[in-house]
Amino acid sequence: MNNFFYKLIAFVFVVVLLQVVLVYYFLPLSPQIKLLDEYLQKKYQIIYFGDSIIQFSDEKDIDRSSVVDMINKINSQYSIGDVSFPAYDSGVYEAMMDYISRSKNRPQVIIIPIGLRSFSPEWDRRPFYQFEKEKFILSNRIPLAPYFFKFFATLRLVDVNPISQQQFLETPVYYGDDQIGTVSYFENNERFANITKENIRDKYIYSYMAPITINHRKIESLENLLSIANKSGIKVYVYITPLDYKNGKEFVGSDFMNQTKANADFICNVVIKNNVECFNLAFDFDSKYFSHPEYPSEHLNQHGRGLLAEKINKLILNKIDD
């Protein structure tokens, strides 16, 4: 009997040890969290909660530096750490803010860009962009638990798919107050393989034309993260990411400007209400600064990233010491 239990305990011990080693060296939990830890350890002054726009570079770009690298080139006075996820998600940013607020080495400033498109069902509800793993690791306080994240998720102890693919496809898509279909129509429609004026128009509607309201879960998370920042004394700056408004206006018409302006103003009002500065850069960039004219995108080319870096330096970095 004892022999059996000794063997079992030894077996469990070896499995736990190997699991920790395996995850630590070969299956990193999250590159973003690893970076965040590194920045906190090295006491960086500014942390940038980025999305794909920060890192993206066009094939034609000669300078493929990220926005943060470009800011560093313009202004080397501050150490800036870039924690960019593939898509903007205030839920994971909220978890990051909470994690940072618990750290001894808090940064002086956190910069948060907000993409208007990320509020659309296209991005907000996409199962691939829920970042539940990162949220679990950041909010977990049990030692070693993150090393067993995959196992917990496999056993559904942690729900990494709060939105199933089916639920995502059934999400309604709005143009103003009118429902014009579901995500399924836009995602599983062969029609959109062709680049036509009508298709680009519909893609813009899909990405931008739903009104953002106080009940949007991303707004709730945004308010939470600003509240955590205020409580822990971390200075936050928010800006609305530039969008190709000229293209949007050309394909959708004046409705596009009305809706996106209302959405950007709504977000900034929420931010300002929480005593945080908000810069609306949504309509500051001409179409030539964007990478893909054939579909809605906030990805900037080299010149666009350069211009954005200059604006961030001027609007935010130059203000830090004031």
Next chain:
Amino acid sequence: MLFNSFSFFVFFPVVTSLYFLLPHKYRWALLLGASCLFYMAFIPYYILILFLTIGIDYFAGIKIEQSTGSRKKWYLIISIVSTCLVLIIFKYYNFFGANIQAIADFFHWNYSVKLLSIILPIGLSFHTFQSLSYVIEVYRGNQKAEYNFSIYSLYVMFYPQLVAGPIERPQNLLHQFYEKHLLDFNRISEGLKMMLFGFFKKMVIADNLAMYVNEVYGKVNLYDGHTLLLATFFFSIQIYCDFSGYSDIAIGSAKVMGFKLMDNFKNPYMSLSIGEFWKRWHISLSTWFRDYVYIPLGGNRVSTFRLYFNLVFTFALSGFWHGANWTFIIWGLIHGLSLAGSNLIEKFVKINFSTYIKRISVLVVVFVSWIFFRANNLNEAFYIVKKSFISIFAFNLNINNILLPLYNYTSRTGIYLVFLICLTLVLSAIEVVDYKYGLLKRINKSRPWIRYAIYVIAVLSIMNLGVTQEIKFIYFQF
């Protein structure tokens, strides 16, 4: 409760520990309570349906034993009809309704059938067959009627095999609830090893392959013949690992507590004939149909024509048992006709084919039949057969289309596809070793460090290579 859930990882050690801590006379109560809890984790009030069939067959069993002549037969018929009625209402009513409606529409009759909107109680077909097995065996005099209602309930509800078998016979299981099972660490260790390999097959191999299969079979029109062919190949591995994995966990968890359940799988893909395949695949069901359908129909002691009819009919019925859809009936017919065909060939053509040809022929038949088993409807099944067949002769592989099913799950589609292919190779290796030497026997004979390395790798694979989507056991739907 799913075996591959956190609840079960808590439930199993707690129930097993309590089982050995309790005196023998209270163990039945623990097992019955645990089985109710296990079943009620799905849809709690469906347990009433289960107890309804248990109640009917419990009293029928006693009445059958106490009666003689036509009265005895009538009790059996009442029991079979009422047990099957539950199955018909929940599982087959809509199928018959929809088909009657289709016939009425075809002949322009003014007739409308109201279809039911109900969820099928989990494992209904399994425990119905286990109940039927009991009353038939009591009727035949091979089993004494069980007078203890709790023990009879436990026979139907024993949690390891409640929702997907193995479908036990009363002679094998009932008496085990009266036996005192001692704490035997060798047996516990063997049971845990079986469970470990069951979890590996289900959580690592079957669930990963399911990601590809579900996507392709969910939108067949989007995919090329090669993709459909690959998805069907993956499904043939998935269903085997899913179901045999379940059976391993069921048999292993029962073994830990000292119960011996019947084998359900014996390397079916190594079979040399369709007949042999059915002696190795879902053994508890194929023997059920043999004992309670095929033999009562006359078995092989009848005219040649009747013999082949019996074979094909039994297999078609077996297909219908799986699901209320024509796809399952066609699946059963493919197996029945193949078996009848191979018997005919053996009778008239005296050629000794090599084992490779025999094995490949079996795999081809089984492979094609899986298309019907997995497809959502007959149109899609025939579409897949047609496209897959054409693709065999087309050499222009569209890699993008082959990778397309994985785009929703991972950004590294190529690597994931290679991983899926590797999983099929891992299973092939396991099957060859198991077929030749017996997997656990071979492992037990190897050096301790190799043995433990295998266990550690299996556990680490389960912990790191499983999928995070909930993928239920395929046979739970039956």
